[in-house]
Amino acid sequence: MTIRARFLGGAGEVVRLGMLLEHDYAHLLCDYGLSPDKPVPSYPMECPPVDLVCLTHAHLDHSGMLPWVASRYETTILTTRPSAEVAGILHNDSIKIADSEGYPAPYDKNDVKHTQKVFDYVKHAEWREQAGMEMHFHSAGHIPGSTMYEMRGEKRMLFTGDLNTQNTRLVWGAHPVKTDILFMESTYAGREHPDRKASEKAFLDAIGDTVKRGGVAVVPTFAVGRSQEIALVLKNSGYNVWLDGMAKDVSRVFLRNPDYIRNRKELEKVYESIKFVHSQHGRKQAVKGDVILTTSGMLDGGPVLYYLSQLRNDPKSSVFLTGYQVEGSNGRRLLDTGHIEDKGNSFKINCQVEKFDFSAHAGHKDLVKFAKDSGAKDVVLFHGDKSELLRPDMERFARVHTPKIGDWIDLTG
Numbered sequence: 001m002t003i004r005a006r007f008l009g010g011a012g013e014v015v016r017l018g019m020l021l022e023h024d025y026a027h028l029l030c031d032y033g034l035s036p037d038k039p040v041p042s043y044p045m046e047c048p049p050v051d052l053v054c055l056t057h058a059h060l061d062h063s064g065m066l067p068w069v070a071s072r073y074e075t076t077i078l079t080t081r082p083s084a085e086v087a088g089i090l091h092n093d094s095i096k097i098a099d100s101e102g103y104p105a106p107y108d109k110n111d112v113k114h115t116q117k118v119f120d121y122v123k124h125a126e127w128r129e130q131a132g133m134e135m136h137f138h139s140a141g142h143i144p145g146s147t148m149y150e151m152r153g154e155k156r157m158l159f160t161g162d163l164n165t166q167n168t169r170l171v172w173g174a175h176p177v178k179t180d181i182l183f184m185e186s187t188y189a190g191r192e193h194p195d196r197k198a199s200e201k202a203f204l205d206a207i208g209d210t211v212k213r214g215g216v217a218v219v220p221t222f223a224v225g226r227s228q229e230i231a232l233v234l235k236n237s238g239y240n241v242w243l244d245g246m247a248k249d250v251s252r253v254f255l256r257n258p259d260y261i262r263n264r265k266e267l268e269k270v271y272e273s274i275k276f277v278h279s280q281h282g283r284k285q286a287v288k289g290d291v292i293l294t295t296s297g298m299l300d301g302g303p304v305l306y307y308l309s310q311l312r313n314d315p316k317s318s319v320f321l322t323g324y325q326v327e328g329s330n331g332r333r334l335l336d337t338g339h340i341e342d343k344g345n346s347f348k349i350n351c352q353v354e355k356f357d358f359s360a361h362a363g364h365k366d367l368v369k370f371a372k373d374s375g376a377k378d379v380v381l382f383h384g385d386k387s388e389l390l391r392p393d394m395e396r397f398a399r400v401h402t403p404k405i406g407d408w409i410d411l412t413g
């Protein structure tokens with residue numbers, strides 16, 4: 001069987017993933033995302049017509065360009081229900097951002113609606129005949145609903161999307177799946193995470209100190225996955241916690257799809273104790289609370305900017321970043337210079353600023369272990385700017401491919 005693959009984006013970089021996979025029976029597209037850069041997003045190479053699309057999860061770097069595909073080609077998009085529902089929220093939000101920033105969006109609201117109609121829901125542990133292969137669906141352990149696609153033909157293939165093998169409070173870690181060809185993310189090539197329990201303790205201690213001295217802890221979080229994880233870390237803390245921004249809608253989707261979360265009751269309980277901000281009046285109340293979980297995670301817009309405008313001159317308050325801060329983002333600016341930008345003006349943040357590691361990606365050693373345990377003879381690395389660092393460890397048991405965008409990789413042999 002002839003098998004070849006080509007990255008339209010997301011090879012040698014952590015953004016805008018898109019992979020074409022061609023074998024004797026079908027042409028597939030695995031994920032098709034965008035990178036929400038400033039001032040304008042960057043997009044992957046243009047996708048040709050395909051027979052089928054597999055979406056691993058809703059994050060925009062994986063799903064952001066699907067309405068573009070769905071509006072041009074007759075195709076179904078396989079994914080889990082929560083991934084489809086959250087992707088819809090993010091698609092509409094990216095149109096909103098394009099409008100407010102004044103650049104053309106690559107699709108409109110009707111395309112987003114149409115995309116929802118061509119989603120074909122799959123469930124974990126389920127399998128079906130599709131595209132001339134037997135397809136099996138496994139949890140990727142990254143966020144609720146995140147899915148690895150296993151394709152069994154003459155050869156077995158596995159596409160991981162974003163992958164986490166460690167348990168988090170929100171989802172169980174992923175298990176290796178036997179395969180011949182492994183397409184695997186490599187965000188944390190060459191890096192390990194600090195111990196998760198130690199990160200949680202440091203985070204809770206820092207919040208405790210803030211509250212004790214009479215300040216408010218502003219916790220910018222990504223809406224999809226991170227916000228819910230942090231909410232679970234704060235469970236039983238007894239603090240007055242407020243939730244603002246798009247994470248509210250995303251949390252509702254997860255609660256409606258409890259099969260994909262580690263502990264439904266716990267998540268429900270946590271949200272009973274958290275106050276949702278619905279209005280400007282709510283925001284004024286939240287500023288008097290203890291902890292505010294709010295978007296955006298990198299401080300590039302969203303209600304977090306309102307909270308910082310209210311609290312930036314209060315040295316008792318703090319800003320605790322909980323995710324990766326990309327070069328050029330407001331969050332990175334805050335870490336490097338102590339300032340943020342809002343509507344073209346620069347403001348000094350006179351609060352305590354710290355960053356904590358709550359990553360939902362496997363670290364270097366876990367990536368190597370996953371690849372080894374899968375038994376793969378070919379490992380194709382993507383979604384990483386330092387993928388090469390995995391080569392020495394993985395070449396002990398597999399051929400390692402680190403393609404560039406646009407290259408065809410022949411995996412027939």
Ligand SMILES: [Zn+2]
Nearest residue numbers: 057059142162
């Ligand atoms: Zn992701």
Ligand SMILES: [Zn+2]
Nearest residue numbers: 059061062162
């Ligand atoms: Zn990703």
